[in-house]
Amino acid sequence: MKSLLLIGWRTLTKPSGYYSLGALVIGGFIAGIIFWGGFNTALEVTNTEAFCISCHEMENNVYEELKTTIHFTNRSGVRATCPDCHVPHNWTSKIARKMQASKEVWGTIFGTINTREKFLVHRRRLAENEWRRLKANDSLECRNCHNFDYMDFTAQSERAAYQHSTALASGEKTCIDCHKGIAHKLPDMKGVEGW
Amino acid sequence: MKDLKLVSIAGLIALLSTLFLAPILTSFTVHAADKAERNTVATLRDHTEIDSQKEPNPIPKVINNDIKKARNYPMQPPVIPHTIRSYEVNKYNNKCMSCHSRHRTEKSQAPMVSVTHFMNRDGNFLAEISPRRYFCNQCHVTQLDAEPLVENTFIDMHSLMKQKTANTTEH
Numbered sequence: 001m002k003s004l005l006l007i008g009w010r011t012l013t014k015p016s017g018y019y020s021l022g023a024l025v026i027g028g029f030i031a032g033i034i035f036w037g038g039f040n041t042a043l044e045v046t047n048t049e050a051f052c053i054s055c056h057e058m059e060n061n062v063y064e065e066l067k068t069t070i071h072f073t074n075r076s077g078v079r080a081t082c083p084d085c086h087v088p089h090n091w092t093s094k095i096a097r098k099m100q101a102s103k104e105v106w107g108t109i110f111g112t113i114n115t116r117e118k119f120l121v122h123r124r125r126l127a128e129n130e131w132r133r134l135k136a137n138d139s140l141e142c143r144n145c146h147n148f149d150y151m152d153f154t155a156q157s158e159r160a161a162y163q164h165s166t167a168l169a170s171g172e173k174t175c176i177d178c179h180k181g182i183a184h185k186l187p188d189m190k191g192v193e194g195w
Numbered sequence: 196m197k198d199l200k201l202v203s204i205a206g207l208i209a210l211l212s213t214l215f216l217a218p219i220l221t222s223f224t225v226h227a228a229d230k231a232e233r234n235t236v237a238t239l240r241d242h243t244e245i246d247s248q249k250e251p252n253p254i255p256k257v258i259n260n261d262i263k264k265a266r267n268y269p270m271q272p273p274v275i276p277h278t279i280r281s282y283e284v285n286k287y288n289n290k291c292m293s294c295h296s297r298h299r300t301e302k303s304q305a306p307m308v309s310v311t312h313f314m315n316r317d318g319n320f321l322a323e324i325s326p327r328r329y330f331c332n333q334c335h336v337t338q339l340d341a342e343p344l345v346e347n348t349f350i351d352m353h354s355l356m357k358q359k360t361a362n363t364t365e366h
Contacts, residue, residue: 069281157259157277181283188287194302195293 043098049081055108058082061119065184072183078145085141085183086130093137124187131176139175146175238344255341264338267351272334273306279337284330291331292324 016024045051053059063082066072071080088094106112113119113126134141148168153161167173177194180186189195243249257278264274282290294303312328313320350358 158261159277181288182281186283186288194299195288 043094046098047083047087047094049083052082057108057113057119061113061116062184069183080145080183084144088137088140089144120187127180127184127187131180134176135174138171142175142179255339258338258340267349275335275337277337279332284332289329289331296324 019027049063053063071085073079087097108114111118113122148164151164153165156164163173163178167177168175180189180192239252240249257280258276259278261276263276266273279291284291292308293299294305295308297307299305300307308324308328310320312324313322315321315325316327
């Protein structure tokens with residue numbers, strides 16, 4: 001085992017005896033494009049709604065609930081897909097989230113929430129994960145589309161304009177503090193602040 | 196003698212026939228009147244033939260101006276002056292109560308649910324709203340920005356009494 005590793009290490013450290021520097025550089029460059037491109041393509045595939053709802057846990061529970069909300073169908077036809085809200089858009093945070101999501105692969109293999117009843121049992125915990133994430137990043141995924149700077153308070157209802165121009169503007173509250181359960185049904189909210 | 200008998204029999208038959216036929220005849224006329232009346236009442240289908248599908252009317256908007264509407268009578272449940280789209284009221288949550296419950300009104304400045312909502316059926320006050328008052332939409336509803344389908348002839352007690360006093364002072 002040790003000698004095998006040693007052979008590998010020697011191959012890496014010794015200069016090439018057969019291939020030209022040009023071939024190695026160009027070959028390395030092309031391989032880099034293929035690997036990096038392939039990695040990102042694979043990453044993007046896992047970042048689509050079709051991929052999310054390929055698991056029945058997602059399709060039969062959260063996706064079904066999303067369908068009735070304004071984030072699925074509305075007057076202007078702009079809609080949010082799963083990753084728009086549940087996956088950060090900048091690269092490092094996205095990779096971090098994807099690593100966390102490996103827990104979800106575990107869940108689907110072992111059937112942690114493979115029935116509606118099991119899902120409902122876990123719903124509060126799962127919702128709290130998302131609330132905590134959005135609270136920590138100041139509702140970044142909401143703000144990817146809903147930009148505070150371009151909100152027209154005159155077009156909002158009186159109550160909405162009041163809350164947005166006070167609590168939200170001062171940074172005292174963030175979107176998720178009030179807008180819980182806007183895309184999916186709520187868990188039992190006993191003990192949640194503001195309920 | 197025989198003639199008299201005949202006359203009396205004819206009379207009896209006439210009497211019986213009117214007795215039996217009259218209700219049938221009147222029932223016919225009543226049914227006809229019902230039908231005519233039914234056809235004049237405006238419906239969402241707008242007299243569309245039963246075997247055809249009407250192009251649906253546009254869905255009116257929910258009034259969302261937060262302005263209190265007058266109640267038509269003192270016991271009327273106040274109507275909701277805002278949208279309640281996707282407000283959950285079920286065994287786990289009551290979204291309405293996140294603003295209208297006693298301990299949330301200071302923050303929300305929304306009207307508190309009335310004290311009657313804390314009473315159980317025996318009139319005893321509970322700490323929280325009574326389960327029989329839990330489902331807000333059983334009594335409280337939003338209003339739509341739509342023309343009424345039928346004219347409303349309701350006159351509230353106040354106007355009625357005013358009318359009456361006006362009439363009595365005239366005499």
